[in-house]
Every structure is written in structure tokens, then in C-alpha cells.
Amino acid sequence: MRALFQRFDLYTKPRLYWALALLFVLFVLSYPFPKIFSIAQIILLAMGFVLAVDILLVLLFKAPISAVRFVTEKWSLSDENKVRIVLKNNGYFNWKIEVIDELPEQLQIRNFSKKISIAAKAVKELNYHVKPMKRGQFQFNYIQVFISSPLGLVSRRLRCGEPQMIPVYPSILQMKKYALYTVSHLARYYGVKRMRRIGHSYEFEQIKDYVRGDDMRHINWKATSKTGILKTNHFIEERAQPVYCIIDKSRNMNMAFEGMTLLDYAINASLVISNTALQKGDKAGLITFSDKVGTAIRADNNPTSLRNIMENLYAQKYRQTEPDYEFLFNAIGRVVSNRSLLFLFANFETVSSLERILPVLRKINQRHLLVLILFQNAELESFAYADSNSLKEVYHRTIARQMLDNKRQMISTLRKHGIQSVLTQPQDLTINTLNKYIELKAKGLV
Numbered sequence: 001m002r003a004l005f006q007r008f009d010l011y012t013k014p015r016l017y018w019a020l021a022l023l024f025v026l027f028v029l030s031y032p033f034p035k036i037f038s039i040a041q042i043i044l045l046a047m048g049f050v051l052a053v054d055i056l057l058v059l060l061f062k063a064p065i066s067a068v069r070f071v072t073e074k075w076s077l078s079d080e081n082k083v084r085i086v087l088k089n090n091g092y093f094n095w096k097i098e099v100i101d102e103l104p105e106q107l108q109i110r111n112f113s114k115k116i117s118i119a120a121k122a123v124k125e126l127n128y129h130v131k132p133m134k135r136g137q138f139q140f141n142y143i144q145v146f147i148s149s150p151l152g153l154v155s156r157r158l159r160c161g162e163p164q165m166i167p168v169y170p171s172i173l174q175m176k177k178y179a180l181y182t183v184s185h186l187a188r189y190y191g192v193k194r195m196r197r198i199g200h201s202y203e204f205e206q207i208k209d210y211v212r213g214d215d216m217r218h219i220n221w222k223a224t225s226k227t228g229i230l231k232t233n234h235f236i237e238e239r240a241q242p243v244y245c246i247i248d249k250s251r252n253m254n255m256a257f258e259g260m261t262l263l264d265y266a267i268n269a270s271l272v273i274s275n276t277a278l279q280k281g282d283k284a285g286l287i288t289f290s291d292k293v294g295t296a297i298r299a300d301n302n303p304t305s306l307r308n309i310m311e312n313l314y315a316q317k318y319r320q321t322e323p324d325y326e327f328l329f330n331a332i333g334r335v336v337s338n339r340s341l342l343f344l345f346a347n348f349e350t351v352s353s354l355e356r357i358l359p360v361l362r363k364i365n366q367r368h369l370l371v372l373i374l375f376q377n378a379e380l381e382s383f384a385y386a387d388s389n390s391l392k393e394v395y396h397r398t399i400a401r402q403m404l405d406n407k408r409q410m411i412s413t414l415r416k417h418g419i420q421s422v423l424t425q426p427q428d429l430t431i432n433t434l435n436k437y438i439e440l441k442a443k444g445l446v
Contacts, residue, residue: 008059009157011146016153019047050151057093057149058156064091065118067143067160069101075138075166076173077268078260080129085143085161087126089118095147098155099126102141104166106134132168133259135267135314140164170264170271170313178272178434179279207231242299242340243277243284243437245270246332249316250290250323252347255375257426262375266345267313269373269430273343273437274309280441285336286312290319293331299340325357329364341369341440343433348374349403354410362417369445371420371436376407378425 004010023044030037058064070084089095099114107130118124132138143161148154207223210230223231247253247270253263274284278301285299286309295312323346332342342364348354364370384400407423414421420440424432 004055010055010058011155011157013148013152013155016051019153023047051153054149054151054153057151058147058154060093061091063158064093065089065095065097065145065147065158065160067099067145067158069140069143069161069164071140071164071166073166074172075132075168076171077135077168077264078131078133079171079173080131083128083130085126087116087118087124087145089120089122092120093149094119095149096152097148098146100144100146102144103130104132104138104140106136106138107132133264135168135170135264135316138166138168140166167314169310171268172271172310174268174430175271175275178430179275206234208234240301241282242336242338243273243282244287244299244336244340244342245273245285246287246289246328246342246344247316248290248323248344248346249288249294249318251318251320252323252349253345254318254320255347257378260426261318262345262347262426263316263318265375265426265429266373267316269345269433270343271310271313272430273433275306276434276437278306284309285340287328287331287335288312288316289323289328289331291321291324292327294319296331296335298335325360329360332364332368336368339368341371341437343371343373343437345373348410349406351406351409351413354413358413358417361414361419365417365419369420369440371422371440372414373422373424373429373433374407374410375429376423376425377403378427380404 005012023040026036026040026043030040066088068086070086072081075081083101085099085101087097087099094117096117097115099116101112103109103112109130112128114126114128116124116126141163142159145158145160146155147158148156207220208231210219210232214232218232218234220231220233245266247263247266249263253261253266255262257265270286274286277284281301283299283301284305286295286297288294294316297308297312336342344361361370361372380400381404384397384404386397388394388397411421411423420436422432422436
């Protein structure tokens with residue numbers, strides 16, 4: 001019997017053990033009540049017959065169930081990605097099935113199981129979502145399908161589908177979402193702010209009639225004298241301005257929040273900013289660095305720019321080194337020729353660590369418009385302002401508040417030296433960086 005079960009991948013079900021437990025009780029009771037012994041024997045024979053029938057039913061067809069997995073060609077980091085499994089009953093019996101998909105080990109999901117019933121010759125679709133928190137290649141293995149007849153004493157395992165390799169890219173879904181929201185009136189509901197344009201760029205658009213609220217400095221007196229109607233010059237945002245995302249991928253960016261590292265948060269935000277800049281007619285570029293420069297893509301707005309940036313963001317790897325900002329300054333001098341908007345994603349935990357590289361940041365800001373994006377520890381903030389129940393907790397929370405004050409002091413220091421900055425929680429990084437880009441464009445500072 002054991003060899004039969006191993007050869008055909010048969011497994012016993014809980015219902016069989018309950019039936020055996022009942023038989024055991026009956027045989028035990030037959031000692032004080034001998035009349036029960038014959039009843040127990042009849043039930044034993046009946047159960048043996050039912051078990052044999054159940055085994056024959058699940059072995060009757062060579063492939064009673066077929067299953068195929070459908071996934072998208074690329075997955076998006078930190079987003080819900082859909083997986084679809086199509087099951088087909090090839091037999092003439094109704095089956096109760098349990099589906100166990102062998103998920104990639106990076107997901108760390110070890111209890112995935114779906115139980116459904118499928119009628120004869122029917123097709124059923126099973127959908128679920130997974131949320132990858134790392135970039136890279138995710139390996140799906142086989143789909144394990146356990147079928148059992150209505151008798152439910154044994155089940156048979158079928159190995160279906162084929163192994164699949166799915167690459168996890170920076171969040172393509174977020175990129176598309178924010179691309180829609182920035183041009184939609186729905187944007188304000190998702191944190192994208194409408195910014196009033198202060199001043200103007202140097203790209204002339206057209207002459208229009210003056211309306212109350214227009215800048216008096218833009219009145220076109222020559223056109224006004226010809227038409228007798230007050231006319232004003234209107235300008236549009238200057239196009240084709242270089243926008244660079246600069247990502248520190250040293251050990252400072254390996255801190256994880258909600259299962260994802262700061263480096264991956266910065267990579268997601270960089271993809272969104274690059275896509276938005278290209279949609280607004282600007283040029284998008286990318287620089288990554290640690291103790292050396294990893295990637296340096298000159299800002300451009302040709303049709304392949306976004307794909308090139310996305311492929312390079314996908315390939316970025318964390319380095320257990322200290323960042324070299326002097327090396328970064330030299331790299332910017334070689335790669336970035338014109339005045340550009342630079343978003344620098346970095347992480348500093350102490351004021352002294354920022355002050356050490358402040359002279360380099362000031363030199364970069366003299367040639368370009370630098371925006372330093374710092375991360376705020378959301379978990380530390382919730383801990384710092386919680387209630388304390390002991391002197392030890394008071395001490396720990398005081399230290400936590402001091403660390404939070406250090407972040408605010410960093411922002412004050414940067415502002416004093418004329419450097420733009422954003423202090424944000426990792427979860428709000430994309431939307432806050434996008435708002436900063438829109439703000440700078442609206443003010444005409446780029």
C-alpha cells in the first residue's frame with residue numbers, strides 16, 4: 001500500500017483518519033459488548049471497499065486536471081501584481097481540489113493554498129495578488145494540484161504548469177498612476193499639489209487680452225496701442241530643461257521600512273520623476289554612486305530615454321561602502337554640462353555627517369539647482385511620541401526625539417546655505433518629490 005501511494009503521489013485525507021478512529025472505538029467497545037464486534041467488521045470491510053473505489057476514481061484519468069499560470073511580463077516593485085491560474089477539468093467527475101502554487105522564495109510566503117470545487121469538463125479561474133519588495137529575478141516553480149473525489153478519503157497530487165522567471169522592475173504602475181494624476185483634475189486627491197506660477201520662464205507663448213490678476217509687468221504696450229485693448233504677454237514653462245536623479249546606493253541606503261530599503265524607495269521615485277519630466281518636455285538623466293559612480297546617463301528626451309533609465313534602475317545594487325561626495329562632484333562636472341535640476345536621494349543620521357559634505361553640496365548648488373532629499377524615520381517618530389511607563393522608556397524616547405530634531409536641524413542648515421531640501425517618510429517619498437518638482441517648475445527656478 002505504501003509503494004502504491006508513493007508511486008501515484010497519493011495522500012490520505014483527514015476523513016480517513018476520522019473513520020479509522022471510529023473503527024478503533026468500535027473494536028475497543030466490542031470487548032465488553034461482543035455483539036459490536038460483527039458490526040465493526042462489516043464497517044471495516046465497507047470502508048476498505050470505499051477506499052479502493054476512491055483510489056480507483058482519482059487514478060482513473062492520467063491527467064484529470066490541467067493548470068496554467070498567467071503573469072505579466074514584468075512585475076512592479078512594491079505594487080500588487082496579479083497572478084492568474086486557469087484550471088480545466090478533463091474528466092467526467094466533479095473534483096474537490098487544493099491548489100498550491102510554488103511561489104518565488106523572495107516573497108517568503110510559505111502557506112499559500114486555495115481550495116475550490118470544479119465540475120466535470122468545467123474551466124475555473126483562480127486569481128491572487130503578490131507584492132514583491134525586492135528587485136530582481138523571481139522564480140516560479142510548478143503548480144501543485146491535489147484532487148480528491150466526493151468520497152474524500154485520499155487525494156492525488158498533480159504537477160502542472162511550467163517554471164517561470166519574472167523580473168521585478170521599479171514600480172511601473174506608480175509611474176503610470178502619477179503620470180495620469182499630474183495631468184488630471186483628480187491629482188489633488190492623491191497629494192499632487194497645484195502650484196501657482198510665480199514669475200515666468202523665458203519662453204514666450206502668445207499675446208492675450210488683459211484680465212484682472214495678470215502681472216502688470218507683462219503688459220505689451222505696443223500691441224495695446226495698436227488695438228486699443230489692454231494686451232499682455234503670456235509665457236509657458238521653459239522646455240527641455242535637464243532633470244537628473246542622483247541616488248546614493250551606499251550602506252546608508254540599506255535601511256528598510258515596511259519591508260523595502262531606502263534604495264528601492266529612491267529608485268521608484270526616480271522612475272516617476274524621470275517619466276514626469278519627459279512628459280513635460282524636459283530631459284531626464286540618472287546618476288548613481290557610492291564610493292564610485294555606478295551609472296551615469298546624460299539627460300535626454302529621445303523616445304528610448306525612459307526605457308534606458310528604467311533598465312539601469314532595475315540593475316542597481318546596494319554597496320557596503322561609504323559614499324564619496326568629492327567623487328560625485330567630479331562626476332557631475334563630467335556628465336552634466338548645462339545648469340540642471342538635481343534630485344539627490346541620500347540618508348544622513350547625524351548633523352555632523354551632513355556638515356562634512358556640506359562644502360561639496362554648496363559647490364554643486366552654485367552650478368545647478370540641487371534638491372537634497374532626506375528620509376525621516378517613521379517608526380522612530382511613532383516611538384518617540386508614545387506614552388512612557390518607566391524611566392528607561394523616558395530615556396529611550398528622549399534620545400529618539402533628539403534624533404528627530406537632528407533631521408529638522410539638517411533642513412534648517414541646508415536652507416541657510418540656499419540648498420533646496422525635502423524631508424519625507426519613505427512611504428511618501430514619490431509624492432513629495434513630485435510635488436517639489438512641480439513647485440520648482442511653477443516658480444520658474446529650474
